[in-house]
Amino acid sequence: MHELSLVQGLFSQVRVVAKENNAQKVLRVLVEIGPFSGVVVDSFCFAFDALKKGDKLLQDAVLEIKTPPAGFRCPNCLWEEEPNEANKKNTDTDEMFSSALGMLTKTCCPHCGEEGLLPLGSDDILLLQIEME
Amino acid sequence: MCDTCGCQSVHDHDIKLVEINRSLLEANNALAEKNRHHIEALGAVAVNLISSPGAGKTTLLEKTAEMLAESLDFAVIEGDIETERDAERIRAKGIPAVQLTTGGACHLDAKLVHKGIHLLEAQLADSRPQILFIENVGNLVCPATFDLGEHKRVVMVSVPEGSDKPAKYPRAFLGSDLFIITKIDLLEYFDFSIDEAVKCAKLVNPDIKTIALSAKTGQGMDQWMNYLTKLTKTD
Numbered sequence: 386m387h388e389l390s391l392v393q394g395l396f397s398q399v400r401v402v403a404k405e406n407n408a409q410k411v412l413r414v415l416v417e418i419g420p421f422s423g424v425v426v427d428s429f430c431f432a433f434d435a436l437k438k439g440d441k442l443l444q445d446a447v448l449e450i451k452t453p454p455a456g457f458r459c460p461n462c463l464w465e466e467e468p469n470e471a472n473k474k475n476t477d478t479d480e481m482f483s484s485a486l487g488m489l490t491k492t493c494c495p496h497c498g499e500e501g502l503l504p505l506g507s508d509d510i511l512l513l514q515i516e517m518e
Numbered sequence: 519m520c521d522t523c524g525c526q527s528v529h530d531h532d533i534k535l536v537e538i539n540r541s542l543l544e545a546n547n548a549l550a551e552k553n554r555h556h557i558e559a560l561g562a563v564a565v566n567l568i569s570s571p572g573a574g575k576t577t578l579l580e581k582t583a584e585m586l587a588e589s590l591d592f593a594v595i596e597g598d599i600e601t602e603r604d605a606e607r608i609r610a611k612g613i614p615a616v617q618l619t620t621g622g623a624c625h626l627d628a629k630l631v632h633k634g635i636h637l638l639e640a641q642l643a644d645s646r647p648q649i650l651f652i653e654n655v656g657n658l659v660c661p662a663t664f665d666l667g668e669h670k671r672v673v674m675v676s677v678p679e680g681s682d683k684p685a686k687y688p689r690a691f692l693g694s695d696l697f698i699i700t701k702i703d704l705l706e707y708f709d710f711s712i713d714e715a716v717k718c719a720k721l722v723n724p725d726i727k728t729i730a731l732s733a734k735t736g737q738g739m740d741q742w743m744n745y746l747t748k749l750t751k752t753d
Contacts, residue, residue, distance in 0.1 A: 387625055387660035394542045406534055416542070423663060423689035460724060486688040490721045501721030508692070510542040518533045 388424060391510060392432040396443060398512055403442055408517035411446040415514040419507030420455035420468075420485035451513065455485030456505030459494035468506055546664055549628035553667025556635055560642075562593070562650045563749050566668035568690055570683075571656030573676040574700040574733060576604045578742075579651055581733035583611035586743060590750065593647040595634040597626040597655045604653065614641050625660040626652065628667055648750040662689040670749065676701040677710045684718035691722045696729065696745065703732040 399411055414433075418424050430448060437443040456468035485506065493500050541547070557564045567575045579594055586592070594615040596604040605617035616637040618630050631652060638650075652668060654661040658675075673694040675683040678701065684691045691697065697719045699712060716728050729745065731738030 387663050390623065390625070390627065390660075391542050391663075394545055397545065398538070398540065398542070402536055402538065406536060408534065412533065421689075421692070423659070484688075486692065486722075487685075489688055489692075490685045490718055501724070503724075504692075512538045512540050512542055515536045515538060516533060517536070 388428040389432045389436070391424065392429065392436050395433075395512060396436060396440075399446075399515055400442065402515055403517055406517060409442070411443050411515060411517045413447045413449060413514075413516035414512070415449045415451065417451040417453065417507075417511040417513050419509045419511075420453060421504045421506055421508040422510050423484070423486060423508070424510055426450055426452060453506065455488070457488070457492065457502035458505055459496060459499050460501070460503050461499035462494060462497040464494050464496035465505065466502075543663070543665075546628045549632055550665035550667040553628055553631055553635060554669065556632075557650055557667060557669075560635075560639075560650070561646045562648055563670070564650045564652060564666070564668040565749070566652045566654060566661075566666050566671045567674065568654045568658070568661045568671065568694070569656065569674035569676075569700075570658045570679060573656070573674045573679065575653050575656070575674060576607055577733045578674070578698070578700065578731075579608055579613075579653065580611055581736070581739065582742070582746070583608070583613045585736075585739060586746065587612065590649065590746060591645065591647045592649040592651060593638055593642065594651045594653060595631060595638060596653050597630070599623070599655060614638060614645070614647070616641060620655060624655055624657050625664055626654050626666055627664045631666045649746060658683065658687040658690050662693055670695045672696045672698060674698045674700050675715060677704045677708050680708075681711045681715035682718070684715055684722060688722045691719045691726060694723065694726055696727045698742070699728070699730040701732060701734070702730050702737060703735045 399414060403411055418426055433448045437446055454468040454470055457466045489502055489504060492502055569575055594608045594613060596615055596617045598604055599620050599622060602617045605615040608615035616634050618634045652666055671694045673690045699715055712730050719726050729738060729741045731742055
């Protein structure tokens with residue numbers, strides 16, 4: 386549950402920006418979670434909602450999350466699959482969760498059959514935008 | 519009345535959109551970079567040890583102390599949720615060690631390690647370790663996200679845990695330099711395949727080096743000793 390620490394880090398960054406802009410209230414926070422970050426979107430949202438309670442600046446803030454899709458490259462024949470929607474982080478709770486990281490060991494190269502693909506995509510978590518008043 | 523905030527006056531609420539584009543890990547990574555410089559200034563190379571609880575991180579360090587005490591100076595920063603036990607075990611071997619307790623957090627971060635380095639400096643006095651081991655909180659998931667300022671990251675899996683761990687916990691292997699399989703003296707009692715574990719780890723990270731050893735019998739420990747000796751010479 387390192388998502389809690391990440392949200393704590395997010396809140397400190399947001400506080401600094403809010404202060405710089407003399408904002409009293411944060412309305413919306415936009416975050417991008419990279420496909421190879423190992424961060425669980427649901428846990429991140431849970432931590433956000435838990436930590437904003439009782440916080441004057443953040444209690445009404447809405448969290449929006451962008452989850453860019455993953456791509457893969459074959460280390461053998463250099464076949465590439467561009468990041469596409471089919472490889473997007475699964476956030477539908479009715480289905481089993483599977484991460485782009487997991488696909489690295491499960492997927493073979495469709496071109497040459499090589500086992501094990503290299504990741505194309507971010508492993509970072511970015512604060513993109515803050516809307517405040 | 520104002521519709522937005524409910525106050526009695528009529529006024530404008532200026533909504534401002536600010537573009538940031540900064541990593542949530544930025545603060546941690548900046549501190550980690552400082553730690554790396556700090557550790558280099560001490561003349562040491564830092565090694566971050568990551569594994570699930572009970573894989574044998576502390577035991578490996580105890581054995582390393584027994585085998586290398588004469589030829590290599592090292593120090594240890596121990597990370598746990600609670601207790602001073604691991605640091606006490608290391609100090610009992612004559613090695614300088616400080617204990618960090620997170621009080622509940624499932625991983626060490628750069629801020630806590632920064633504190634650890636200062637605590638350790640007070641204990642070191644004039645001695646200068648060549649290697650600083652940072653033993654992370656036992657957890658194969660969360661520690662993988664946080665740079666502590668290490669130069670090398672080592673991930674460990676013990677034979678009783680099963681050879682599927684690299685496939686199940688890929689993030690820890692993605693960012694590691696070395697994969698150690700521990701407790702190989704137990705191979706005959708478990709269905710653990712070294713080949714499968716190594717294969718899975720290399721699928722996630724083709725550059726990862728591997729060592730299989732037993733700190734109990736000493737088998738494979740020579741490879742670990744060689745790895746450490748090389749670290750002190752090349753870095």
